[in-house]
Amino acid sequence: MKYDIVIGLEVHIELSTEKKLFCGCKNEFTHEPNKNVCPVCLGLPGSLPVINEQAIEYFVKLAKALECEISNFSKFDRKHYFYPDMPKNYQISQYDLPLAKGGKLLLPNFNKYVFLKRIHLEEDTGKSIHIGGDNLKEAKYTLLNYNRAGVPLVEIVTEPVIYSVEEAIEFLELLRLTALYLGISDVKMEEGSLRCDANISLKPKNSNQLGTKVEIKNINSFKFLAKALNYEIERQSQLLDKGIEIIQETRGWDEKTQSTYSMRTKEEAHDYRYFPEPDLLPLKISQQYIQAIQIPLTPSQYYQKYISLNLNEEEIMFLLENQQINNLFNNLLEYTKGNTNVNAKSIVKFLKTDFAYLYNNNQIKWEEIKINNIINYISLVENKSIDVLNTKKYLPEILHKEMNLTEFLKSKNLIIEEDHNLIEKLIDEVISRNPQAVEDYLNGKEKALGFLVGQAMKELKGKAKPNTVSELIVNKLQAFIKN
C-alpha cells in the first residue's frame, strides 16, 4: 500500500429518554405510525419547544465518559434543509457553541486515543418509508412516520486520527458499549439508534498534507462499515494510481452491489443557513450540576484492566458485551482475593461455559446469586477435586442456594476422595499387567504414560484425580530406571 489511510467518524446516538427533546411526546416509535406527535414536533405555527432536562443529563454522562470539555454556556441553532421527514424544514441542532468540545476514547488494542472534535445535541428526524423503490426518487410513493421526529440525538465527531479500518471498528464498538454501560441508549445499529458516517481520504505515505475526503453515508452495521471503508480505500487508491483527482463528495453504501455510489457533491456549512434558535434560551450548565452526575467505569477502562489481567481479546469482548456478566465477573474477582486457585482466566472460563449455558436457558436468578459458592465451585474444578460432569445438573442449586458446597457435593458423592492405599494397589496391578507399555515408556515413548494413566483411571472409577495417578505412575516407573 503506497498510501496512508485517514478516517474520521461522525456518529449519531439516539438517547433513550422518556420524552422527546423539545416536547412531551413519548420517545418510543415501535407503536403505530404518527402516534407520538404533537404541535411542537410537527412544527405547527405558534408551538414552542422546551428543552428536556433528562436529555441534558444523559448527554453530560456521555461527555464525561468521553472526557470532553463540557460547556457552561451553549445554544441551539436552526439548520435549514428540506426533506419530507422533517416537518419544520429545519432541524434544531448546535452550530458554533456545542455542548461539549474535545474529548477522547482509548483504543486499548492499538494503545492509542482517538481524539474528538466535538459532541452536540440535536433532534432526530422522522422516518420515510419508500414503497416501490429504494429512495424518494425511485419510489412509487413514500409514507412518513413522525414518531421519531424530535427524539434526542447526540452527534459525536472525531478528529481525522483513525488510520485503519480495524481502528474505526474498535472505536465504534467501544463507543457503542460506552453508551450502553451509561444506560443512555440501546445503541442498536440495525434499528438506527446508532448511526455512523465516515470520512475517508488517502495521502501518499508520510505526507503531511491530507488528501481529498469522501463522506460515506447510510452505514447501518459494523459489517457494512468495514466493507464500505475497504471499498473506498480500493477505489481511491486505484484513482490516485492513475493520477485522477478524487472528488469531494458524499457517497452511499449499496449492499446489493457491494459498492459505494455518488449521492451528491459535498455541501458546505453555509448552505444550511444556520442561525440561533429564537424560541430557545441559551443553555447554561453549572459546574455543580456536571460534578453531581456520576458515571460508572467505562468499557475502555475495563478493557485496560483486563489486558493487565492477561485476558485475551475474545475473553475481554465476551465480558464487555454483557454488562450484567461483566459486573458479576468483577464481583467474583473481588471475592477471589487470596484464593490462589481461582484467577481471572478461570472465572472467565466458568462464565463462558457453565454459566453461559444456564444464562442462555434463562436459569439465572440474578438477585439470588451466591458469589462464594461460585468461587468455591471454580476452585474445586481447577483443583480437579470433583466429578465435574455429574456436578453440572446441580449447578442451578449451587449458584443460588446458601450452602456449604463441599458438604453438599459430599452428600451427592461428587467429591473425589482419594484413598492412597487403594490407588497404589491398583496402579501396581496396572503396571504389572502392561509390561509392553512400561517398556515403551522406559524407552522414551511418552505416549505410553497416557495409556497407563487411562487404564488406572478406569479401574479407579473417578475416585482419583488424573494428576495424582499420573504423578504416582511416573514415580514408580522412575524407580524402575534407578534399579
Ligand SMILES: [Zn+2]
Ligand atoms: Zn411532540
